[in-house]
Amino acid sequence: MDLLGTPSNRLDPRAKKVWRIYALAVGVIALLLCAALAVAMVLIGGPPLTWLSALAVTLVVGGLWMGPAVETMYRRWRWEITDVEVRLQSGLMIVRRTVIPMARIQHVDTSQGPLLRLFELSEVHVATAAGAHKIPMLADSDAARIRDRIAAIAQVTDDGGL
Amino acid sequence: MAVRTAQTLRQFGVGLLALVAFGSFGRGFGAVPSLIVVAVVFLILLVVIGLMWATWWRYHYGIVGTDLLIVEGLLVRKRRTIPIARVHGVNVRAGLFMRILGLVEVVVQTAGGGAGEPEAKIGAIPLDRAEELRNALLHDAPESALDTPAAPDPVGRISDFRGVFGGAEVRGRGVRFEHKFPFGRLLVGVITSNRVPIIIAVGLGALSQFYEIAGDRLIGETAARAAATALPVLIPVIFAAALLLVAAAAGVGIARDFGFVARRYDTRIEIEAGLLGRRQISIPVRRIQAVRIEESWIRRLLGLAAVHVDTAGLERGGQQGQQIAGSRAMVPVARADEVDGLLHGLLPESEVFPQALRVPARAVRHYLLVPTLLATIIALAALGPTGWFIYRPALPWAMAAVVLVALFAAGVRALEWRRAGVGTDEDAVVFRSGALGSRRVRLTRSRIQSLDVRQSPLQRRAHLASLRTVSVSGSSRATYGVAHLEQAEALRILRWYEDGLARPSRLARSTVEFRGTIAPVSRITRTEAVDLGETDLAEIHDLRTRAPDFFEEVGDPLPTLESFQADLDDLPDGYSRADEAIYRAYDDGSFGGDRVAGYAEVLRGFPQEGRWTIGILLVAAELRGAGVGRAVVDAIAGDARAAGVTALVVGVISTRERSLAFWRREGFNTEVRRRPIAIGNVEAEVVRLERSLAIEPPEVGGPLSCA
Numbered sequence: 001m002d003l004l005g006t007p008s009n010r011l012d013p014r015a016k017k018v019w020r021i022y023a024l025a026v027g028v029i030a031l032l033l034c035a036a037l038a039v040a041m042v043l044i045g046g047p048p049l050t051w052l053s054a055l056a057v058t059l060v061v062g063g064l065w066m067g068p069a070v071e072t073m074y075r076r077w078r079w080e081i082t083d084v085e086v087r088l089q090s091g092l093m094i095v096r097r098t099v100i101p102m103a104r105i106q107h108v109d110t111s112q113g114p115l116l117r118l119f120e121l122s123e124v125h126v127a128t129a130a131g132a133h134k135i136p137m138l139a140d141s142d143a144a145r146i147r148d149r150i151a152a153i154a155q156v157t158d159d160g161g162l
Numbered sequence: 163m164a165v166r167t168a169q170t171l172r173q174f175g176v177g178l179l180a181l182v183a184f185g186s187f188g189r190g191f192g193a194v195p196s197l198i199v200v201a202v203v204f205l206i207l208l209v210v211i212g213l214m215w216a217t218w219w220r221y222h223y224g225i226v227g228t229d230l231l232i233v234e235g236l237l238v239r240k241r242r243t244i245p246i247a248r249v250h251g252v253n254v255r256a257g258l259f260m261r262i263l264g265l266v267e268v269v270v271q272t273a274g275g276g277a278g279e280p281e282a283k284i285g286a287i288p289l290d291r292a293e294e295l296r297n298a299l300l301h302d303a304p305e306s307a308l309d310t311p312a313a314p315d316p317v318g319r320i321s322d323f324r325g326v327f328g329g330a331e332v333r334g335r336g337v338r339f340e341h342k343f344p345f346g347r348l349l350v351g352v353i354t355s356n357r358v359p360i361i362i363a364v365g366l367g368a369l370s371q372f373y374e375i376a377g378d379r380l381i382g383e384t385a386a387r388a389a390a391t392a393l394p395v396l397i398p399v400i401f402a403a404a405l406l407l408v409a410a411a412a413g414v415g416i417a418r419d420f421g422f423v424a425r426r427y428d429t430r431i432e433i434e435a436g437l438l439g440r441r442q443i444s445i446p447v448r449r450i451q452a453v454r455i456e457e458s459w460i461r462r463l464l465g466l467a468a469v470h471v472d473t474a475g476l477e478r479g480g481q482q483g484q485q486i487a488g489s490r491a492m493v494p495v496a497r498a499d500e501v502d503g504l505l506h507g508l509l510p511e512s513e514v515f516p517q518a519l520r521v522p523a524r525a526v527r528h529y530l531l532v533p534t535l536l537a538t539i540i541a542l543a544a545l546g547p548t549g550w551f552i553y554r555p556a557l558p559w560a561m562a563a564v565v566l567v568a569l570f571a572a573g574v575r576a577l578e579w580r581r582a583g584v585g586t587d588e589d590a591v592v593f594r595s596g597a598l599g600s601r602r603v604r605l606t607r608s609r610i611q612s613l614d615v616r617q618s619p620l621q622r623r624a625h626l627a628s629l630r631t632v633s634v635s636g637s638s639r640a641t642y643g644v645a646h647l648e649q650a651e652a653l654r655i656l657r658w659y660e661d662g663l664a665r666p667s668r669l670a671r672s673t674v675e676f677r678g679t680i681a682p683v684s685r686i687t688r689t690e691a692v693d694l695g696e697t698d699l700a701e702i703h704d705l706r707t708r709a710p711d712f713f714e715e716v717g718d719p720l721p722t723l724e725s726f727q728a729d730l731d732d733l734p735d736g737y738s739r740a741d742e743a744i745y746r747a748y749d750d751g752s753f754g755g756d757r758v759a760g761y762a763e764v765l766r767g768f769p770q771e772g773r774w775t776i777g778i779l780l781v782a783a784e785l786r787g788a789g790v791g792r793a794v795v796d797a798i799a800g801d802a803r804a805a806g807v808t809a810l811v812v813g814v815i816s817t818r819e820r821s822l823a824f825w826r827r828e829g830f831n832t833e834v835r836r837r838p839i840a841i842g843n844v845e846a847e848v849v850r851l852e853r854s855l856a857i858e859p860p861e862v863g864g865p866l867s868c869a
Contacts, residue, residue, distance in 0.1 A: 085660060091616070098614040099659060128611040129474065130632045130639035 007080035007087045014119045015077075015137035019070045021115065027062040034058055079135050081149060086126055088133060104128045105154040110143045126150065223284050225298055230270065232282055244282060248272045251430055251444030252296045256289075258438040266292045270299065271444070300430070300444075336427050339507035343422040343494065351468070351495025352415030353408070354460040361411035362404075419494055426508045431492065445490065449474045451609045451633045452640065453512045454489075455501060459598035467501050469493035471509075472635040488636025515604050518583035518594040525626055525646035529579035530572050537571035538564060584629065584644040584651075586658050591631065593642045603642045607662040609633055615652050627652040654787040683747045683759060683790055686797045691730060691742035691763075699723065702746065705758040708782040716815055717842045729778075734768060741766045742777075747794050749785065758782075760790040764798055768811075773852075774802050775811045795828050802855055809854050815839065816847040829853040 038051040069092060078089040086100045105126055112122040122143035124135040138146070213236070221234045230244040249272055256266040266289050270282040287295075352358070420437035434442045452472040461467060471492050493504050505513040545560040577597040585592050590606045610631045617627045629652045630643030689698060706713075706721040713721055730739065742765055749759035760781035768775045776798065781790045795810075802810060812830055814821050830851035837848045 094616050094618045095622075096614050096616040097656070098612055099656060100612040101660075103608075104611045128632070130611040130634045133612065 007078040007089050009079050011074060011077045011079075011135075011137045012121055012139045012142070013074075014121060014139075016070050016074050018115060018119055018121065018137060019073065020066055023062065023065045023070070027058065027066075030058045030062070031055075077136075081146060083153060086133070086150065088135065098133060100126055100128060100133055102150070102154050105150060108147050108150045108154070110147050112140075225295070230282070230299065232284070242282060244270065244272055246299055249299045250446045250449065252299055253444060254292055254296065254442040256440055260286065261438075261440060264289055268292050268295060271446075300427075337425050338428065339426040341424050341504060341507065343419075343424075343496075345420075347495055347497075348419055348422055349412065349416060350464065351466065352412050352419060354458065354464065354466065354495075355415060356458070357415045358408055358411040361414060362407050365407050365410070422494055424492060424504075424508055431508055433490065433492065443490065445471065445473055445492075447509065447511065450509070450512070451605070451635060452642065453492075453505075453509065453604045455515070455602045457498065457596075457600045461495070462599060465498050466495055467493075467498045468495050469501060469505065472633065472640050474634045474636075488634070488638065488640065512590070512604055512606065514587070514590075515602060516585040516587035516590060516592045518585040518592050518602065519651075520583045521579065521644060521646055522626070522648050524624060525582075526576065526579045528621065528624070528626060528646040529575045529582075531620075533575050534568055534572045538568040541567040579646075582644050582646075584647060584655065586655055589662075591655065591658075593631075593644050595644070605631055605633055605642065607659060610659065611639075613656065613659045615656055617649070621646065621649075625649040629655060650785070650787050653789070657787075657789050683749060683793050684756070686745060686747045686794060688797070688801065689744045689746070691739040691744055694730075694744065698744075698746075699726065701758050702726065702744070702761050705761055705782055706780060708784070709780050711783060712780055715818055730763070733765065737765060737768060741768070745794050745798055747790050747797075749782075749790075759785050760794055762794050762798060766805075772807055773809050773811055774798070774807050775813070779812075791824060792828060799853075799855060808856050809852050811850060811852050813848045813850045815841065816849050817841065817844065822849065825851050 034051055034055045037054055038048075040046075041048065041051050073090075073092050076089065076091055076095060078087075080087045084102055086102070086105070088098045088100075090096055106129060107127050109125045109127070110122045111125065116122060116137070120140050121137045122140050124138060124143050124146050125132045126135070127133075135143075135146070216236055217234075220236055220239075221232075223230070223232045225231070225246070228246050230246060230249070232242045232244075234240055249270055251271040253269040253271065254266050255269065260266060265286045267286060268284045270284070272282070284295075417437040417439075419435050421440075422433070422435040425432045425434075429447055431445045431447060432442060433445065434440070450471050451474055454470045454472070455467055456470060457467045469492050470489050472488050473490060492508060493501065496504055502513070541564040545563055574597050578595065581594060581596045581600060583594040589608075590604050591610070592605075593603045595601050595603075610633055612632045614630050614632075615627050616630070621627055625648065626646045627649045628643065628645040629647055630641055633640050633642070700723070703721065703723045703726050706726060710720055713719070719725070730742070733739075733742070742763060745762045745764065746758050747760045748756055760779070762779040763777040765775045765777055767773070776795075779791060779794060799810060810830070811834070812825055814825055816822070816836075830853040832852040832854065834850040834852050836850070839846050839848050
C-alpha cells in the first residue's frame with residue numbers, strides 16, 4: 001500500500017545487502033554491549049533480568065530489521081526523474097514523498113564510501129539552495145547517468161528562485 | 163577616498179585590552195618588578211598600534227569605473243573587484259562610539275556565487291562618504307543635502323543616524339513608501355515580545371548564581387530579613403523588583419528598535435533602527451523567501467501583530483564566518499488592521515495572502531494522540547518514581563499532576579488543530595499555525611525549494627497526510643507545513659506545486675505516453691464502444707454510481723445500467739457507436755482495488771472531420787482534484803494528435819462551474835458557441851469549448867516573474 005501516484009524506479013537490489021550489513025554491524029555492537037552489561041551484572045550480583053531483556057530486545061529488533069524492515073524499505077524506496085522535477089518516495093513506517101523541481105537544483109553529486117564501492121553502488125545527492133536530498137544505493141552506471149541527466153536539464157534554468 | 167580613523171577605533175579596543183592585561187598583571191605577579199611589566203606592556207602596545215596604523219595605511223577603497231575596488235593587506239595584497247551591478251544591498255551600521263565620531267561601517271552585499279566572499283566590509287568611514295558610496299552602489303541619485311531640515315529635538319537627532327553631534331543627512335531618491343514607527347507602539351511591542359520573559363529569566367538566573375557565590379550566610383541573612391519584614395512592605399518591594407526587571411528588558415529592546423523606519427525603494431526594502439548603535443539594513447525584494455504575520459497571544463489581546471520576512475542569506479557568512487540571520491522583522495509591531503496597508507506599501511508583491519482552509523475535523527484525533535501520549539509518558543517517568551519510591555503519600559498528588567500535564571498537552575494540541583490550515587492561490591501558498599497565538603506564512607511557489615508529503619499508517623487509514631515545504635532562510639533552511647491534512651488536498655497542493663514548474667523550453671512536452679504524474683492512476687485503456695463487454699459496462703456503471711453529484715448537479719436521476727447504455731447510444735444523427743471510444747483510468751490500488759477511477763467518452767469526427775468531442779468525463783468523487791481528469795485528457799490528446807486531429811471539443815453545462823474551471827485549465831479556452839438549455843426551472847447554456855492541438859500550450863511563467 002503505497003502513497004498515491006508512485007514514482008516508477010526502484011533502488012538497486014544490492015541495497016538490501018548493504019542495509020543488512022549495516023544492521024549487522026550495529027547488531028554486533030549491541031550484542032557486545034549486552035555482553036558487557038551481563039558481565040557487569042554478574043560482577044555486582046544484579047538481577048539477570050536486565051541483561052536478559054536487553055539481549056531479547058536486541059535479538060527481536062535485529063531480527064525484525066534484517067528481515068521485513070529492510071524488505072519494506074527497499075520496496076518503498078522509489079525515485080523518478082522527469083523533465084521538470086525529481087520525485088522521491090521512501091520510508092518505513094512513515095512514507096514520505098518529495099518533489100524537487102529541476103529549476104531549484106543547484107548541483108548534483110555522486111559519492112560512495114568503501115562499503116558501497118565494494119558493491120559497485122553510489123549515492124546521488126541533489127542539492128537545492130535549502131539543502132540536499134539523497135538517492136542512496138544505485139548502481140554506479142545508473143548514478144552517473146542520473147547525475148549527467150539532471151545536470152543537463154538543470155542547466156537550462158535560472159538562479160534557483162533566489 | 164581614504165579611510166580616516168579606523169585605527170582610532172581599533173586602538174581603543176586594543177588599549178582597553180592592554181589596560182585589562184596591565185591590571186591583572188599588577189595583581190597577580192607581585193614578585194616581578196613592576197617596571198619591567200610596564201615596559202613590556204608598553205612595547206606590546208606600540209607594536210599593536212604600529213600594526214593597526216600600517217593596516218589602515220594600506221587599505222584603500224573606491225569606485226573605479228563600474229566596479230567597487232577594495233585593496234588591502236599588509237604583507238599579502240588582496241584586491242577585490244565587485245561590479246556595481248552585482249551589489250544587492252548595502253548595510254550601514256554604527257555603534258555608539260562610532261556615531262560620536264561621525265563614523266559608520268558599511269557592509270556591501272553581493273550576489274555571491276562562485277569564489278570570493280559574498281560580503282565586503284568597509285569599516286569606519288565618515289557618514290557622508292558612506293551615504294555617497296551607498297547611493298553610488300545602489301544607483302540612487304542623492305537629493306540635495308538641504309532638502310530635509312534638521313530635527314529640532316535631540317532625540318530626533320539621535321534617531322536620524324547622524325551621530326550625536328549632527329551632520330547633513332543624504333537620503334537616496336526613489337523611496338516609494340516609508341513608515342516611521344511611533345515610539346509608544348514600539349515600546350508596547352518590545353514589552354509584549356518574547357524578549358522580556360527571556361531577560362527576566364536571565365536576570366533570575368543571574369540572581370540565583372549570585373546567591374550561590376555569596377554563600378549560605380548571606381542567604382540566611384536575607385531570608386531572616388525577608389521573614390522579619392512585614393508583608394505589606396515585602397510585597398511592594400517584590401513588585402518593584404519585578405517592575406525593574408521588566409523595565410530593564412524593555413530598555414534593552416527599545417534601544418535596539420528605537421526610531422524604527424521601514425522604507426520601500428524600487429527593488430529593495432530598507433530598515434533603519436537603533437538608539438545607541440544604529441543600523442540600516444537593505445533587503446532586496448528578490449531575496450525575500452517567505453513572509454510571516456505573527457500574533458502572539460499577548461499581542462492578539464491587544465490587537466497587534468508583527469511581520470517578519472525570511473531572506474536568502476548569502477553563502478557561508480561574512481568574513482568572520484558568522485551565520486547570516488535569515489529572519490528579519492520588517493514590521494516589528496503594528497495594529498492588526500494596519501498590517502494590510504503596511505504590506506501594500508512595503509511589499510505589494512506579497513500582500514495577497516491566499517485564504518487558508520482548516521484541516522478536517524477528524525484530524526483532531528491525530529493532533530491529540532501522539533503528543534498527549536508522549537507528555538503523559540514523560541510526566542509519568544518524571545513524577546512516578548518520585549511518588550512511588552521516594553515519598554509515597556505524595557503519590558495521589560503526583561498522579562494528579564500527571565493528569566494535569568496530559569490535559570494541558572491535549573488542550574494545546576486541540577488549539578493547534580483549530581488553528582491549523584493551508585491554502586493556495588495562483589502564485590503562493592499560506593500556512594496557518596499557532597495555539598493561542600496565530601501565525602500565517604506566505605510562500606511564493608517559486609521560492610519553495612522542495613515539497614514533501616508524508617503519511618503514517620494511521621494517517622493512511624484516515625485518508626490524511628502531512629505536508630511540508632522547504633525554503634531558504636539566511637544561510638540555512640526553514641520548513642513550514644501543516645499536519646494531518648485531507649489526503650486529496652495534500653495531493654492537490656503537490657500538483658499545484660508541480661504545475662508551476664518551469665518547463666525547459668528546449669525539451670518538448672510529450673503527451674502521447676502516459677507520463678505518470680502524481681495522479682493515482684496505474685494505467686489508462688482505450689476501448690472501442692462496439693467492443694464493450696458486460697464486465698466493462700459493469701465497471702463503468704460502478705464508477706458512475708460513485709459520482710452521484712455529477713448527475714444531481716443537473717437534476718438527472720441517479721444512473722442505472724440501462725441509463726448508461728442509453729447514454730452510450732444517445733449520439734447525434736449520422737454517428738454510431740463505431741465512432742465512439744471509451745477511455746478508462748484505473749486507480750493504482752491505493753483506494754482498495756483495481757477499480758476504474760475515471761472514464762471518458764470520445765466521439766470521433768464530431769462536430770466536423772478532424773475534431774474529436776469528449777462527450778463525458780467523469781472522475782470518482784473520492785479522487786477528485788488528484789489529477790485523474792488531467793491524465794485522461796492527456797491520453798485523449800495524445801491519441802488525437804497521433805491521428806492528425808486538430809482540435810478537441812467539449813460541451814459543458816454552464817451551471818457546472820467546477821467543470822468549466824477544469825476544462826479551461828486544461829487548455830479548452832476557445833469558446834465556440836453557446837446553446838440555451840433548460841434544467842428543471844433553471845435557464846442554463848451548453849458552452850462549447852475547444853482546445854487546439856496544433857499549437858503547443860503556452861509555457862508556464864518562470865520563477866523570476868514572481869517576487
